[in-house]
Amino acid sequence: MSAPSTAIESNLVENRVFPPSEALVKAARISGMAGYEALRAEADRDFEGFWARLARENLQWTKPFTRTLDESNAPFYQWFADGELNASANCLDRHMGTAVENKTAIIFEADDGAVTKVTYKELLARVSQFANALKAHGVEKGDRVLIYMPMGVEGVVAMQACARIGATHSVVFGGFSAKALNERIIDAGAVAVITANYQVRGGKELPLKAIVDEGLAMGGCECVRSIFVYQRTATACAMVPGRDKTWDEALAGQSTECPPTPVGAEHPLFILYTSGSTGKPKGVQHSTGGYLLWAKLTMDWSFDLKPEDVFWCTADIGWVTGHSYVTYGPLAAGATEIIFEGIPTYPNAGRFWQMIERHKCTVFYTAPTAIRSLIKAADSDAAVHPKNWDLSSLRILGSVGEPINPEAWMWYYRHVGGERCPVIDTWWQTETGGHIMNPLPGATPLVPGSCTLPLPGIYTAIVDETGQEMPNGSGGMLVIKRPWPSMIRTIWNDPERFKKSYFPDELKGYYLAGDGAVRSVDRGYFRVTGRIDDVLNVSGHRMGTMEIESALVAKSDLVAEAAVVGRPDDLTGEAICAFVVLKRPRPVGDEAKQIAKELRDWVAKEIGPIAKPKDIRFGDNLPKTRSGKIMRRLLRSLAKGESITQDTSTLENPAILDQLAQNN
Numbered sequence: 045m046s047a048p049s050t051a052i053e054s055n056l057v058e059n060r061v062f063p064p065s066e067a068l069v070k071a072a073r074i075s076g077m078a079g080y081e082a083l084r085a086e087a088d089r090d091f092e093g094f095w096a097r098l099a100r101e102n103l104q105w106t107k108p109f110t111r112t113l114d115e116s117n118a119p120f121y122q123w124f125a126d127g128e129l130n131a132s133a134n135c136l137d138r139h140m141g142t143a144v145e146n147k148t149a150i151i152f153e154a155d156d157g158a159v160t161k162v163t164y165k166e167l168l169a170r171v172s173q174f175a176n177a178l179k180a181h182g183v184e185k186g187d188r189v190l191i192y193m194p195m196g197v198e199g200v201v202a203m204q205a206c207a208r209i210g211a212t213h214s215v216v217f218g219g220f221s222a223k224a225l226n227e228r229i230i231d232a233g234a235v236a237v238i239t240a241n242y243q244v245r246g247g248k249e250l251p252l253k254a255i256v257d258e259g260l261a262m263g264g265c266e267c268v269r270s271i272f273v274y275q276r277t278a279t280a281c282a283m284v285p286g287r288d289k290t291w292d293e294a295l296a297g298q299s300t301e302c303p304p305t306p307v308g309a310e311h312p313l314f315i316l317y318t319s320g321s322t323g324k325p326k327g328v329q330h331s332t333g334g335y336l337l338w339a340k341l342t343m344d345w346s347f348d349l350k351p352e353d354v355f356w357c358t359a360d361i362g363w364v365t366g367h368s369y370v371t372y373g374p375l376a377a378g379a380t381e382i383i384f385e386g387i388p389t390y391p392n393a394g395r396f397w398q399m400i401e402r403h404k405c406t407v408f409y410t411a412p413t414a415i416r417s418l419i420k421a422a423d424s425d426a427a428v429h430p431k432n433w434d435l436s437s438l439r440i441l442g443s444v445g446e447p448i449n450p451e452a453w454m455w456y457y458r459h460v461g462g463e464r465c466p467v468i469d470t471w472w473q474t475e476t477g478g479h480i481m482n483p484l485p486g487a488t489p490l491v492p493g494s495c496t497l498p499l500p501g502i503y504t505a506i507v508d509e510t511g512q513e514m515p516n517g518s519g520g521m522l523v524i525k526r527p528w529p530s531m532i533r534t535i536w537n538d539p540e541r542f543k544k545s546y547f548p549d550e551l552k553g554y555y556l557a558g559d560g561a562v563r564s565v566d567r568g569y570f571r572v573t574g575r576i577d578d579v580l581n582v583s584g585h586r587m588g589t590m591e592i593e594s595a596l597v598a599k600s601d602l603v604a605e606a607a608v609v610g611r612p613d614d615l616t617g618e619a620i621c622a623f624v625v626l627k628r629p630r631p632v633g634d635e636a637k638q639i640a641k642e643l644r645d646w647v648a649k650e651i652g653p654i655a656k657p658k659d660i661r662f663g664d665n666l667p668k669t670r671s672g673k674i675m676r677r678l679l680r681s682l683a684k685g686e687s688i689t690q691d692t693s694t695l696e697n698p699a700i701l702d703q704l705a706q707n708n
């Protein structure tokens with residue numbers, strides 16, 4: 045890992061502060077900074093007692109736990125380990141016989157605008173019926189099930205049904221390729237795949253089942269016995285008799301009652317693959333008890349959830365945000381939530397605002413990338429500016445996935461929230477399971493671009509490479525000093541990599557997040573500045589530079605060598621920039637354009653369209669030290685279009701820099 049740059053210490057002055065309104069403070073679950081401090085003090089005083097109380101109050105246990113935290117095998121921490129529960133029962137059954145039973149659980153809006161509503165009672169029946177179908181096909185507690193589904197009720201049903209029978213799901217985002225699916229199926233050892241014939245986005249039908257078939261055909265997937273295919277559209281897809289079942293065939297004759305299978309609190313609820321700085325994506329393994337506790341509690345705390353709220357998290361279930369704030373958190377909290385199938389720019393860039401008005405959304409949670417692209421759209425076409433819609437139902441706004449720049453923050457606050465709604469900038473990761481740092485709506489004064497302070501019970505800090513804490517105002521590495529219930533348990537199949545990636549020896553047992561951050565001098569507020577490892581954040585999607593490099597080099601008839609770096613991008617946060625040496629003379633002009641296109645398509649096939657490099661530059665060589673190490677910091681400067689001011693005296697071939705500075 046490279047040392048965090050000191051550049052993050054500059055540009056720190058942000059004088060705007062927005063304290064919560066009195067009305068918000070008065071009605072909030074955590075009221076005022078005094079309320080926040082009281083919870084923090086409780087955790088300081090009695091760390092385990094704090095978490096035990098919350099776990100007892102917020103979850104229903106079929107067997108109560110007697111031990112809160114087991115640190116005997118750190119960093120493989122265990123929480124509530126001798127307790128038993130079921131995640132699906134905690135999202136659905138627990139509401140039966142209460143006022144939530146007949147409440148709308150999901151308002152689904154399809155790509156074409158058609159709306160369906162499902163109550164908690166109906167959702168329980170649908171989940172139970174599909175859980176029975178899984179069982180009838182031999183899926184058992186402890187089995188892994190891969191889910192490759194569009195956004196919709198059925199995706200949530202598939203995940204909840206797995207949880208109901210104790211099967212561990214692994215959802216793969218619908219934008220990943222056949223190859224990516226193949227690798228994940230093999231690594232997880234999935235016994236079944238749940239998919240759809242097609243997904244519908246932006247008025248287009250895109251295949252899913254065909255990609256599953258292609259992934260299986262790549263070999264090594266003998267573990268898969270059954271494929272369930274939800275028919276989202278009328279278009280036919282190839283089906284293998286015996287192995288493949290349509291959703292309706294699978295459900296036929298199955299009861300709508302299915303008793304939830306109790307599992308131990310540490311039972312893996314899901315595996316979610318995410319990019320790291322080295323090697324293949326890692327299967328982040330989450331527990332049942334600790335994970336669910338935090339998904340539920342952060343709904344209550346971060347969004348100050350009220351029974352009448354209409355919550356909308358725009359994330360896809362293929363990402364962790366969709367797991368915690370679409371599938372589990374809102375349902376465990378008994379909320380009404382909106383699920384949207386489509387994209388924010390179809391039929392036009394007013395879609396989000398129109399949907400907020402239509403469904404009277406009160407809590408809206410989205411990503412800075414979406415906000416930035418909608419700002420751009422509204423700037424060029426007044427007809428899609430949020431002012432055209434009645435957004436007065438909104439009371440809280442959220443942001444997730446990447447740093448939100450103060451300009452985007454202010455626009456969101458003003459034009460979407462009407463200067464009435466706090467912007468809750470939530471910093472967290474796939475590995476943390478749920479929110480780690482964010483303001484609380486009725487407590488924390490907001491500062492644009494800052495995720496402010498850790499949630500009660502969470503101990504974040506900024507340290508140098510030896511684990512020494514940095515003074516406020518100085519940048520460093522973001523760490524979490526104590527374990528927390530929803531933390532990653534291990535990397536599936538690779539406990540050593542888990543230890544090495546997140547708990548390096550130098551850091552005194554602290555969890556290393558991989559982000560750089562700085563605390564403000566006045567308030568001690570955290571500002572996360574981005575990754576300090578070889579992970580890029582493109583439109584809020586995590587991509588490993590090594591992963592893209594390996595994909596490029598895998599085109600072995602053409603590519604000799606490749607180096608991938610990120611560069612800042614106004615819209616997507618970061619953009620992928622690839623420097624490539626071919627096995628043939630360096631192409632120029634049209635030939636360069638044509639080969640660049642070929643390579644982009646290749647990366648889309650190897651990983652998925654989200655990994656396509658924006659820039660591809662060709663060189664006769666890459667800038668290397670005399671010992672043959674690629675000098676990435678020079679490539680980062682070239683990608684940004686900066687002139688090279690760094691010392692290049694250790695460079696083997698300085699002349700190469702001029703060549704690589706030219707864009708195709």
Ligand code: WTA
Nearest residue numbers: 444445446447469470471472473474572575
């Ligand atoms: C980045 C998404 C700044 C960060 C929940 C982190 C953020 C990575 C924020 C995790 C934020 C996420 N401010 N940066 N509010 N939220 N990040 O695993 O670099 O897809 O390490 O989880 O996104 O991405 P992941």
